[in-house]
Amino acid sequence: MWKKLLKLRPLARQLSRKVINSGSGTSFWFDCWSQAGRLIELTGERWPMDLGIPINSSVESAIQLYRAKRHRAPVLQLIDKEVMRLRNKGLNNQEDLSLWRRENGDFKEDFSTAQTWNTIRTQAPKVPWFKGVWFSGATPRLSFMVWIAIHDRLATDDRISRWNPQAIVHCWLCQGHFENRDHLFFECGYSKEVWCELVKNLAGSRRIYEWLSVTREVVRGLRGKMETFLYRYCFQLAVSAIWRERNVRRVGESMLRQQLVSQPAWIGW
Structure with a gap:
């Protein structure tokens, strides 16, 4: 350095x-x-x-x-x-x-x-999703994680398999799907339950869990300023917690149930 x-x-x-x-x-x-x-x-x-x-x-x-x-x-x-x-x-x-x-x-x-x-630095136009990543009150490490995910640069198994054909490419959370970013957030049954449980009081009856739909909702915001902040913060917490749980399982450590992962105390509320 x-x-x-x-x-x-x-x-x-x-x-x-x-x-x-x-x-x-x-x-x-x-x-x-x-x-x-x-x-x-x-x-x-x-x-x-x-x-x-x-x-x-x-x-x-x-x-x-x-x-x-x-x-x-x-x-x-x-x-x-x-x-x-x-x-x-x-x-x-x-x-x-x-x-x-x-x-x-x-x-x-x-x-x-x-x-x-x-x-x-090299100046560039603002991207349409910046409000969902760099917003006032956000935790820098969580914003950085989401920023990497939006660029699809997390080391998911579909990316690892490009240079390592012997890599395991199944989802480490549900064991039943090819792992990529969109599946991991939040089409996987495990991560979908974590996400929906975390935002159920904010999202109401809506159950949006596809990556593109969720990110659009995060950028657009909800009805009020406080609700929008909480929704965006929950999104970043969920991405960070699910990615951590995925890595824990990948190295063979003990697993957590969806209900525990979605608890604020565990994901760093």
Whole structure:
């Protein structure tokens, strides 16, 4: 994980910027304080020696050590202008400021995870089912499970059999059907009873248990705000509980009856 984070350093450099005050807390070569960007990317490893500014210098020490020269290389001329601009402006005793890029391209002092995520991610139109997955008050782990299920990316036996022909493909709950997502939620006799028992006071006389019908109902919602929230939350709890029970049976552990699985205390109400 740490190695993966280190690989994101080039991306992080594009999102940060330094404002010079004292210059003591900013690297002259590696931090983005200049309008030209990170100076080491312009010069490479050789030019710092020609300028007489050590590679580990802060902006403060670089301003103090630098002696103006007539450079021929355009890159060195640019750096000379940046150094002289700061020297003429003067440094102060305040700490340097770290700025972070926002979604609109501006840089602000406070770091926002949401703004940073929106800056680096690929934007896409909202899918029609998002209200049934990412709603206010939802439990993240349950929403994530439903999100995987909606994309049909759970490791059901029909998917496992594509790369492992010897895999058992029957339903681990009812033992009588080819296991796939739509059967597991909630056409299987076991899972159907769990689902219908869980939402019977919300759904009334309706007994909707096919996957597409249930997801449409979850997205559309019920008659009231509270009823809609409870229905969506029950849907996510049911998916999580049934998937857990299915995995428990798959590895040979003890099984639970439908009535126990549908109890709020067991499924994490």
